[in-house]
Amino acid sequence: MSLLFPKWTNVLPTVFAVAALGGAATAIGGFWYYATPKFWRVGYMPTQPGGGFSHQIHVGKLGMDCRYCHTNVEKSYEANIPNVSTCYGCHSDGKLAKLNSTPSHKEKTQFIRDAYSKDASIDWIRVHKVPDYVHNFPHHVHVNAGISCYSCHGRIDTMPIVHHVESLSMSWCLDCHRAPENHVVPKDKIYDLAFVQEELKARREGSPMTPAATAVLDAIQKAPPENCGACHY
Template identity: 75%
Template sequence: MSVLFPKWSNAFPTIFAIAALGGVTTAVGGFWYYATPKFWRVGYMPTQPGGGFNHQIHAGKLGMDCRYCHTKVEKSYEANIPNVATCFGCHADGKLNKLAEGTETYSPSHKTKTQFVRDAYAQDASIPWRRVHKVPDYVHNFPHHVHVAAGVSCYSCHGRIDTMPIVHHAEPMSMSWCLDCHRAPEKVLVPVDKVTDLRWVQDDLTERANAGVITPAAQKVLDAIQKAPPENCGACHY
């Protein structure tokens, strides 16, 4: 026990007692609240059900476009999670082995790993994916369609999803993070037909950052944007 709980931990009850008495709670609470998005949310990676879903395989290696599954991302506020039928289209019984043959990670265990897809489909149930990104309720619906149409890539907000075996939180998604980009969108805008080509976007943005100038191609994208991104409270809060 003494190894698990070092001596100084004996002070815990005292610290909590003092905190409970007054101001300290607010100070600690305040620190906790403001520290959370930056230092705790980045990297958040919940365990997904069944065999999980691997973006590195599907979006990376197999080269599937994000919109094959997140079909509504250009049209609505929400970027939808695909239903089981989308997965079943490739993972129906017998089909998988055919698809995976010849790929270097092919193994008989694929059948086991994807069984949860066929089980859910047979039961007409949905897979209970655990949500990774979520803005608080006091923030308006986040408009995916507006950002995507303006040439903001998934890369700028979600990182290199196509290299992630398990999705994790790549950016803090705090208010200052939203505003930093709204004040200087010229750093991240790309041609609209490139928003889901994350590797291309990463290379382009890195090159632009290194050059320290706006390239003619980027200037064209900038000129096409009509509205300045909002900074007034009402645009994002009720």
Template identity: 65%
Template sequence: MSTIFPKWTNNLPTLLAGGAVGTLAVVVGVVWYYFTPEYWSVGYMPTQPGGGFNHQIHVGKLGMDCRYCHTNVEKSAEANVPTVSTCYGCHADGRLAKLTSSQGHAEKTAFIREAYAKDEPIEWRRVHKVPDYVRNFPHHAHVNAGVSCYSCHGNIGRMPVVYQAKSLSMSWCLDCHRNPEPHLVAKDDVYRLFDVEDRNAADPSGSGKRLTEGKRFYEERKIAAPENCGACHY
């Protein structure tokens, strides 16, 4: 005999309840993932090819300027990574081994000479990346407005391997855009790595000179950081 409600439908309420819980879990998961990403990629640190590149040695110890390698930061939106020939300029042979106490210098830098000989780029793995629905992030606008590399990338000069120091979330961008002034330094200080928000670190003499210059720079430039959606989204 056929029934309108076959036997299995007895379980239907349970199944529906289970489904609802499942759906709810997915919704919670999605909201969790997309709306609270504040810290989800902080600390991201991919393994780099060959002997890698050590900012602690080149910036922290040797005192090299960011612009020696990231040549475009003040001119274009993109902060480029250097080509092999930039490295080759110093690492054309293993001779620097004489200058360093570090073991195996020639071996650690061999990947540079190999890439150069083959005329191939070193495939550095990208650390910082905003999602594709965010417009091309403009480095030049920030750097020229007195926003320090430190504010967005942390103390690179102490990083043997680069990691993501800040969340790069939308609220992080907007927190600064709403009130950029305390984050600004004088133009020359953009590349010096000191904690901009910490007055003592910023200016050991305590005169506040650097920060005053940052403020003056702010007023002179009539800086206006955008908060409208279209400035950052398509």
């Protein structure tokens, strides 16, 4: 944690307050825009507890929808992590009995039944986190504006272990806020990460936006914010 929140960040609220007062904003913002270490978090992939959780198996192979587990992404600031009972629904002794008769499968999923029987939670290690001085990251606003999980988390459906794909730096936020047309997709495609990857690649190579995507972009009421107060105290 000391790496994420070095002591000097304690002065940041003051910096924001001063910046909010006027012209300093552009200068400071400009400095930090270029000073932000763009790629230092990319690749971060902590080892998860027990047998872990493979999005590649559950989403890529079994075809599960993100919202089966991350039930709040369209409704709330926080994208929630599912609790043990969601896993237990399939990994109880009774269910998937055939799979559980395979010793290696039974062993890899035993941590789920252990946690469930103790009424404990699984201590998943958090991968994506913006610093505390960024007070406002609303998942629901982004998803409802036609931004796919792909744009910010990459091809989760192909990952045996989740890792960090984008930097989540301030310049990364602002790059999209200044040009959301590079990311907006039709709403029924948001969870189809393979489709979104292809669609956005084609757009970068010069294909026009599809009418369905243009309609979503046009429906965004407020331009994505660039003022400091929108994201900082």
